[in-house]
Amino acid sequence: EAEVAQSPRYKITEKSQAVAFWCDPISGHATLYWYRQILGQGPELLVQFQDESVVDDSQLPKDRFSAERLKGVDSTLKIQPAELGDSAMYLCASSLGVGRNIQYFGAGTRLSVL
């Protein structure tokens, strides 16, 4: 069964360092999402891509976060510089389209900022 791949699974970094997360969606899925999940809360959408275009990045802290999906396939989320409050699980999901389509989630990257 096809899966959404994410790496790394865990990342520990120091405050003010740069970190990057990678996501490879299920083949053929046009829509890709990056979520941040703080412990005890639901996922919060950071950015949504339709192919290589950003559809929604209204909740992305653009002074420190960036996301790209250059060829409309895999995607990278970067944080520079990392802050203590960025410690969370970062989830990637993909779907065939938007709205009624099921989102398939990766296992996530757990980030700890020290």
Added chain:
Amino acid sequence: GDSVTQMEGPVTLSEEAFLTINCTYTATGYPSLFWYVQYPGEGLQLLLKATKADDKGSNKGFEATYRKETTSFHLEKGSVQVSDSAVYFCALSDDTNAGKSTFGDGTTLTVKP
């Protein structure tokens, strides 16, 4: 904006007990509604969905009915098992807003033998 409110947890039940997890939503359009489940150390996976009013989603003994009049999508299961222990998330996808998804804060279910 859109929002999803779930009953607060954690919920602890004995095996074979009846489960209800309440979920209500606020949306400007006509959203699709979902229940996702997250097991420890894993990402979320779809449990069931409903795309229009009065639809009933069902899977693995779980059911939820899309109630537009009460803006609710409560999750139910008649007889829970230890293996159902997980975190359950109610979510909506707003088709009038590029399919933007909004999740509730999750309800942790623990089933004891």
